[in-house]
Amino acid sequence: MPNSSVKDEKMYQELRKQGDSKEKAARISNAAASRGRGKVGAKGGKSGSxxxxxxxxxxxxxxxxxxxxxxxxxxxxxxxxxxxx
Incomplete structure (x- = not known):
């Protein structure tokens, strides 16, 4: 069932299948919907482990x-x- 607070349901479901938490999946999918997937993907990976x-x-x-x-x-x-x- 779609979640009304999630703006990119397809991405949200993909992230959940990968094992991401509901909160993390919603945060990423909403950022991708508002800023574009390219910008969200480019932002990641800059912090240390x-x-x-x-x-x-x-x-x-x-x-x-x-x-x-x-x-x-x-x-x-x-x-x-x-x-x-």
Whole structure:
């Protein structure tokens, strides 16, 4: 069933099939619909890998995104939670 808040339903469904979270898929598909797929694709890939971050920095980012249970997560768990968000 289409979600009225998603502006590019086809892209949203493709992202969900790839394993992206609902929030991430909606964020990407809406950005692509408003700015164009080329601009959204060109924007990605510029930040460093979460694997290079310190645990404290990962927890701070997880707090910004309101990821629950972050204080007890290992570095690998934090990286996975941030990537899946």
């Amino acid at each position: 979460y694997d290079d971050w310190k645990v404290g920095d990962l927890r701070k980012r997880a707090a910004e995104l309101d990821i629950g249970g972050r204080s007890k997560m290992s570095k690998d768990e934090l990286v996975k939670a941030l990537r899946d968000h």
